[in-house]
Structures are given as structure tokens and as C-alpha cells.
Amino acid sequence: MGSNVFANGREISAKADGNKSIAAMADVCLSPPSPPAGPLPLPYPNFSEASDTADGSKTVKIGGQEVGQKDKSNYKKSKGNEAATRSFGMGVVTHTIQGKTQHSAWSFDVLIEGENAIRHMDLTTHNHGSNPFNMALTTDVGKVQLIGPNSKECKELEKKNEEKREELGHDDKTSTITHANYKPPGGKPQSLWSCSTDLAGKYASQSGYCKGLGFKYSHRARQKKDRRKKRDVYYAKPTNIDCPAAKKRGFKYRPGHTGAHQNPHTSHTEPRIIENVMGSSGFKAGGTLTMAINWKSESGGTQHHPCPDCVRVICAAAACGLNIKICVASEALEKKKCPDKLDGS
DSSP states (O other): OOOEETTTTEEEEEESOOEEEEEEEEEEESSSOOOOOOOOEEEEEEEEEEGEESSSSSSOTTTOOOBBBTTTEESSOSOOGGGGGGSEETEEETOSSSSEEEEEEEOSEETTTEEEBTTTTTTEEEESSSSSSSSHHHHHHHOEEETTTHHHHHHHHHHHHHHHHHTOOOOSEHHHHHHEEEEESSOOEEEEEEHHHHHHHHHHSSSOOOOOOOOOOEEEESSOTTTTTTTEEEOOOOSSSHHHHHTTTTTEEEEEETTTSSTTTTTOOOHHHHHHHHHHHHOOTTEEEEEEEEETTTSSSSSSSSOHHHHHHHHHHHHHOEEEEEEOOOOGGOOOOSSSSSOOO
């Protein structure tokens, strides 16, 4: 659940929200094996969560819980260096593991109880015992939030989906239409949309349409069914979701059924929109993308949640600093979390 309270275009960090500081490098800790071969100084990537906020605001609350403040609050623990164990000296500087995370940046003009507010994407340092810290700087990354059907923004986006479906003549046909709002940090809001492949050719020129990555020609290859004939082979262009945090969690697109492209961005609307957003010139982490998915299934029902492949794409984009909100049909889905591994295994 997000706080939806902002300072300088960034969401304020609070115990009630889902902000994370992820893949911080390098937390060098003395690690097994034991003497005489060790211990060895090994670097660990750390992460921590706003839900572990401690020593925050006393009277000002967001979501009913404390809010992060300059030089006072912290994330009471960081994770990722447990393998070092407590037997070999732990952090080479702080001599601890799973130490707290502290912020090194904050809002310059928004105060909470007289202290500067801590925000999403502000710099952090990990594995503190006491100053100095044991590792390099990192930032809070984005998060994924599921929004119930009564949200005003979701109602407006779903109305656009139904209107577009009627316009395209797909009221009762299997296809997906997704509308989205993108609010870049400090920039002008954008209205975006995408649809299934069988609809895209005719309507892709419409305003706000997102076509995704597209393809590039690779080579000609002989067809499997008739070796006398050749066909052109195309491969997907490189993804725009290529930040270190996403790579660290193993994100990549899986090969499609033809071997000539990658799923799901070739036909799935959510990755198309995300790739367009993150591939735009001047893209900066910290923006918010709200999407309403309208998928008519073969059974005739309408579904609003992303498929497992698209979930990986959404979570990888969030790891790169893009806040993503998904309009769903039930408030009960809000507790689902992104998987730690994004390789599809």
C-alpha cells in the first residue's frame, strides 16, 4: 500500500508504504571459510524496506504510521549480508551485519515536525552499527501498488477501455486494451494506451498509443516445415528495463514460441506501455504509472490483473525506480508482493 503523499514530486517515505532501498553495493564483510583459509572479505548487495522504519514522526502519520525524518529515522535493519555470519568480524568497517539503513538526502523545503521529510529515491547508506557506514550509496526504488475498483482514476481509465473497445468493435472478442496515466517527476502528465496485436496495425497511429520495443532484422533462415524455403528472422530490440537492480534479480524476457521474438511485449499491453515510458528521452526514476487492464478472455469474462510474465516486467520496472499502480477488481489483491527473482523460474 502506498502513501500517496508527495514532497517535491517524490513520494514521502513512511512505514505504511512499500518503498525499498535495493541492491546497495558493496557491503564488504568478513565471511567463511574459517581460518586458516579465511575469513574472506566478500562484497554483499544489501536491501531494506520502508516498512522497517524506526524513530520516525510522533504526531504526523501517513497510513496511520510514522514518517521518515532527516537525521532521526532509519530502516532498522538491512538484509543481504547474512551469509557473512557473526563469527568472523562481520562488516569490515562497522563490524556488524544486518545493520540499519540511514538516509543521506531529503526534501529541502518540506518539513515534518520541524525535520526534513525523507522521500522515495533519496540516497541511503546501509549496514550501520555507528558512523561511518559500511557501504556505498544507493537509493529507494519504486514500488507496485494494486488499487481497488472504487478509485476515481481507475474508474476513468476503465471507462476509456470500454469506449475504446466499442470503437474498435471488440465488445465481445478476445483481446486486451489497457489505458494508463503517466506522471513523470516534475513533468507534464501523459495519457497512454495499448491494445492486442490484432488491433494494433489499424489503430497504432492514434494519439498516446504505445507500440513497445519493436523488432530488428537479424537474418534469413530455412523454414522447419519446408527446408527449401527461407524466412526473415527478427529479434526484439534491447529492453529499456536495464538498470542494475533489475539485472541483479535476473530480469529478462523469455523467448517467444517462434524463437524469433520475445514475450510478452510483442502482444501484451502492460510491457508495451512500460517500455515506451522507460525508453522515452529524459526518463527519470520516481514517476508514477497507473494502468487499467481490460482483458476479454475466451470464456467471455473480463480480467483486470496482469499475467505472470507481465508481473515480472512490472516488478522489474519498479526495481528501476518507476512507481506502478494497477487497477484491480478487488481490494483483497493488495497484499501481493513482487517475487525476489524476476527470471521467470
